[in-house]
Amino acid sequence: xxxxxxxxxxxxxxxxxxxxxxxxxxxxxxxxxxxxxxxxxxxxxxxxxxxxxxxxxxxxxxxxxxxxxxxxxxxxxxxxxxxxxxxxxxxxxxxxxxxxxxxxxxxxxxxxxxxxxxxxxxxxxxxxxxxxxxxxxxxxxxxxxxxxxxxxxxxxxxxxxxxxxxxxxxxxxxxxxxxxxxxxxxxxxxxxxxxxxxxxxxxxxxxxxxxxxxxxxxxxxxxxxxxxxxxxxxxxxxxxxxxxxxxxxxxxxxxxxxxxxxxxxxxxxxxxxxxxxxxxxxxxxxxxxxxxxxxxxxxxxxxxxxxxxxxxxxxxxxxxxxxxxxxxxxxxxxxxxxxxxxxxxxxxxxxxxxxxxxxxxxxxxxxxxxxxxxxxxxxxxxxxxxxxxxxxxxxxxxxxxxxxxxx
Amino acid sequence: xxxxxxxxxxxxxxxxxxxxxxxxxxxxxxxxxxxxxxxxxxxxxxxxxxxxxxxxxxxxxxxxxxxxxxxxxxxxxxxxxxxxxxxxxxxxxxxxxxxxxxxxxxxxxxxxxxxxxxxxxxxxxxxxxxxxxxxxxxxxxxxxxxxxxxxxxxxxxxxxxxxxxxxxxxxxxxxxxxxxxxxxxxxxxxxxxxxxxxxxxxxxxxxxxxxxxxxxxxxxxxxxxxxxxxxxxxxxxxxxxxxxxxxxxxxxxxxxxxxxxxxxxxxxxxxxxxxxxxxxxxxxxxxxxxxxxxxxxxxxxxxxxxxxxxxxxxxxxxxxxxxxxxxxxxxxxxxxxxxxxxxxxxxxxxxxxxxxxxxxxxxxxxxxxxxxxxxxxxxxxxxxxxxxxxxxxxxxxxxxxxxxxxx
Numbered sequence: 001x002x003x004x005x006x007x008x009x010x011x012x013x014x015x016x017x018x019x020x021x022x023x024x025x026x027x028x029x030x031x032x033x034x035x036x037x038x039x040x041x042x043x044x045x046x047x048x049x050x051x052x053x054x055x056x057x058x059x060x061x062x063x064x065x066x067x068x069x070x071x072x073x074x075x076x077x078x079x080x081x082x083x084x085x086x087x088x089x090x091x092x093x094x095x096x097x098x099x100x101x102x103x104x105x106x107x108x109x110x111x112x113x114x115x116x117x118x119x120x121x122x123x124x125x126x127x128x129x130x131x132x133x134x135x136x137x138x139x140x141x142x143x144x145x146x147x148x149x150x151x152x153x154x155x156x157x158x159x160x161x162x163x164x165x166x167x168x169x170x171x172x173x174x175x176x177x178x179x180x181x182x183x184x185x186x187x188x189x190x191x192x193x194x195x196x197x198x199x200x201x202x203x204x205x206x207x208x209x210x211x212x213x214x215x216x217x218x219x220x221x222x223x224x225x226x227x228x229x230x231x232x233x234x235x236x237x238x239x240x241x242x243x244x245x246x247x248x249x250x251x252x253x254x255x256x257x258x259x260x261x262x263x264x265x266x267x268x269x270x271x272x273x274x275x276x277x278x279x280x281x282x283x284x285x286x287x288x289x290x291x292x293x294x295x296x297x298x299x300x301x302x303x304x305x306x307x308x309x310x311x312x313x314x315x316x317x318x319x320x321x322x323x324x325x326x327x328x329x330x331x332x333x334x335x336x337x338x339x340x341x342x343x344x345x346x347x348x349x350x351x352x353x354x355x356x357x358x359x360x361x362x363x364x365x366x367x368x369x370x371x372x373x374x375x376x377x378x379x380x381x382x383x384x385x386x387x388x389x390x391x392x393x394x395x396x397x398x399x400x401x402x403x404x405x406x407x
Numbered sequence: 408x409x410x411x412x413x414x415x416x417x418x419x420x421x422x423x424x425x426x427x428x429x430x431x432x433x434x435x436x437x438x439x440x441x442x443x444x445x446x447x448x449x450x451x452x453x454x455x456x457x458x459x460x461x462x463x464x465x466x467x468x469x470x471x472x473x474x475x476x477x478x479x480x481x482x483x484x485x486x487x488x489x490x491x492x493x494x495x496x497x498x499x500x501x502x503x504x505x506x507x508x509x510x511x512x513x514x515x516x517x518x519x520x521x522x523x524x525x526x527x528x529x530x531x532x533x534x535x536x537x538x539x540x541x542x543x544x545x546x547x548x549x550x551x552x553x554x555x556x557x558x559x560x561x562x563x564x565x566x567x568x569x570x571x572x573x574x575x576x577x578x579x580x581x582x583x584x585x586x587x588x589x590x591x592x593x594x595x596x597x598x599x600x601x602x603x604x605x606x607x608x609x610x611x612x613x614x615x616x617x618x619x620x621x622x623x624x625x626x627x628x629x630x631x632x633x634x635x636x637x638x639x640x641x642x643x644x645x646x647x648x649x650x651x652x653x654x655x656x657x658x659x660x661x662x663x664x665x666x667x668x669x670x671x672x673x674x675x676x677x678x679x680x681x682x683x684x685x686x687x688x689x690x691x692x693x694x695x696x697x698x699x700x701x702x703x704x705x706x707x708x709x710x711x712x713x714x715x716x717x718x719x720x721x722x723x724x725x726x727x728x729x730x731x732x733x734x735x736x737x738x739x740x741x742x743x744x745x746x747x748x749x750x751x752x753x754x755x756x757x758x759x760x761x762x763x764x765x766x767x768x769x770x771x772x773x774x775x776x777x778x779x780x781x782x783x784x785x786x787x788x789x790x791x792x793x794x795x796x797x798x799x800x801x802x803x804x805x806x807x808x809x810x811x812x813x814x
Contacts (some may be wrong), residue, residue, distance in 0.1 A: 055740070057735055089746075123732060309809055313809070314812070320529075322491070322493060325494070
């Protein structure tokens with residue numbers, strides 16, 4: 001059902017020097033499925049992350065934050081699917097730490113140089129015997145040219161592995177950016193269980209990478225939604241190995257070039273999640289313009305993106321566009337003057353000054369609704385801030401997937 | 408699909424002295440369906456209302472507010488289904504006013520003594536010829552014993568007419584409270600297109616009825632949700648004809664008795680909407696206790712009630728209860744200490760101190776999930792405020808209904 005999902009092949013994913021990946025089938029999720037990923041970074045890499053804002057954040061998220069704060073030089077990541085290790089109290093923390101301990105022991109590094117990640121069912125404990133048994137085989141097959149397998153190893157309800165790779169030239173040298181993501185439901189990042197890992201071979205200062213990571217996440221993974229459910233485990237990590245020898249200094253021309261490339265890879269990775277959203281048949285871009293603040297623009301965009309009535313209308317290709325106006329109206333923006341507002345569906349002018357545009361015809365709306373990719377554009381006429389949010393429609397298949405997920 | 412919906416018969420709906428109802432089939436919604444309701448009140452009645460908070464509120468909502476503010480003694484209500492007259496700009500206002508003008512003319516009252524209501528598709532103009540033609544036949548069959556027909560006349564995607572009637576004894580006299588409601592989707596009142604009309608024959612001061620109306624609405628129609636979509640047209644009206652001769656004075660024993668009866672009728676009317684929610688197979692009560700404020704308790708209750716993942720799990724009878732913890736966690740309550748929180752499903756203790764309760768078993772959760780009525784109880788341990796919200800599950804049928812509503 002994925003919407004205009006690009007063909008991704010292992011060949012197209014450039015290795016990133018200084019970053020090795022290995023996987024295992026540990027039987028945590030399903031038999032015969034990759035469900036453990038280990039990433040090993042050469043010494044000296046810089047690593048930044050942003051994490052879920054869910055108060056019920058998973059144990060591995062808490063451990064990640066502690067280990068990043070310790071600034072002891074992150075050397076490895078471990079990801080398991082099949083169990084989120086969230087809503088698991090003290091035993092959850094013990095299990096996340098034990099996972100780091102075991103990986104550190106086998107790699108000869110210290111436990112606080114490891115970042116742990118989990119995704120899957122909440123409120124269940126990690127099957128530690130299976131997970132720990134998976135570590136040795138994952139280390140065994142560590143190699144730089146392993147991104148496609150890595151993308152497969154972090155999938156849960158995803159129907160397709162998600163990866164993006166790009167090379168740019170800076171200082172006459174080739175720089176590589178390669179990333180993978182996963183997530184299909186429980187997606188309203190802030191972060192969505194959305195996991196994203198992006199590696200590059202530039203060298204960059206910790207504080208600069210931290211800044212870029214937040215900035216890039218806001219306009220990619222923090223601008224998508226499938227169902228409005230912010231997961232307990234969302235994590236987005238950028239790793240810079242420095243192996244290319246190219247150093248990116250803040251506010252130089254190279255910085256802007258690198259930031260743009262990083263943003264484009266992250267945005268594409270985030271959009272892949274929406275294209276493969278649970279039951280998705282359409283990709284909807286919601287653009288809100290001329291708001292008083294980015295927060296206000298996002299508030300209205302998310303209100304539209306989360307409305308089950310709007311999403312089912314897109315699924316049905318039904319230009320029942322009053323539902324969009326209703327969602328704008330209940331977004332909770334104070335003093336919203338609906339008489340100043342314009343609504344467009346792609347280039348069709350649907351509503352003006354609080355009502356139906358006099359030239360709008362149902363046939364025009366129908367033609368756009370029949371497409372597989374649609375842009376809803378709302379012009380508020382009250383400020384200069386803009387925001388874009390990407391979402392999908394709401395189908396029978398979404399209900400089937402989420403009613404049957406565990407069974 | 409309605410959940411434990413009571414059998415409602417015309418005989419069980421007590422007429423309210425001083426309140427007459429008439430209906431018509433004007434062909435606005437579908438051929439051969441009642442789609443116009445007129446209510447006529449004897450002179451001297453007291454009328455209060457609460458309305459949607461949607462910024463895109465419908466033209467009739469604006470007119471209702473103006474006419475109530477004019478304090479010219481409301482004598483009549485008119486409701487049409489099939490078209491919401493929302494997102495209709497200036498022509499929408501003209502049409503709502505013209506409807507009042509015509510009804511007033513035929514009844515020999517003034518236009519600002521009329522309250523107009525519409526429900527149906529947004530962004531389309533009222534078919535005024537059909538609506539105005541429906542007024543005469545509706546006036547023709549005005550009578551006090553017409554509540555069941557009235558309940559049918561305001562239905563849209565409702566599968567069953569909704570009405571509640573009760574009599575209590577005050578001052579050795581029988582007091583009657585009879586009400587009707589409609590709504591099945593676009594329901595998160597504040598208000599949902601939820602319409603509710605409740606009549607009684609007591610006499611009561613305007614300011615006292617205003618206060619009671621807000622209070623009763625908050626704990627009934629403003630505590631239900633089907634899909635989180637706050638409609639453009641939500642309205643809840645209480646009419647007190649005074650015909651019984653019993654006067655209710657503030658803060659007397661009679662006042663408390665009357666308020667309790669009013670609350671119970673309104674709550675039952677609101678719950679009928681959830682029981683008949685689009686695609687509903689279960690009624691879920693979400694009780695949040697020991698919050699720092701009612702607003703905080705409602706915020707968490709609605710976060711759970713709106714989660715598509717929680718709602719599909721209820722539909723599947725799947726005790727995937729971590730989804731409830733996730734929804735609590737992303738509700739946006741500042742400084743929420745998840746380690747202090749308790750979660751119950753009916754009387755089963757599911758989670759304690761941020762994790763799975765040690766005695767909780769999947770079998771216990773499964774047994775409750777199999778029921779058609781379920782209570783989720785969250786104890787926050789951080790204050791003394793409580794709130795209850797009622798919702799339903801999320802089924803394939805919801806998607807079907809809303810993907811096909813207009814076609």
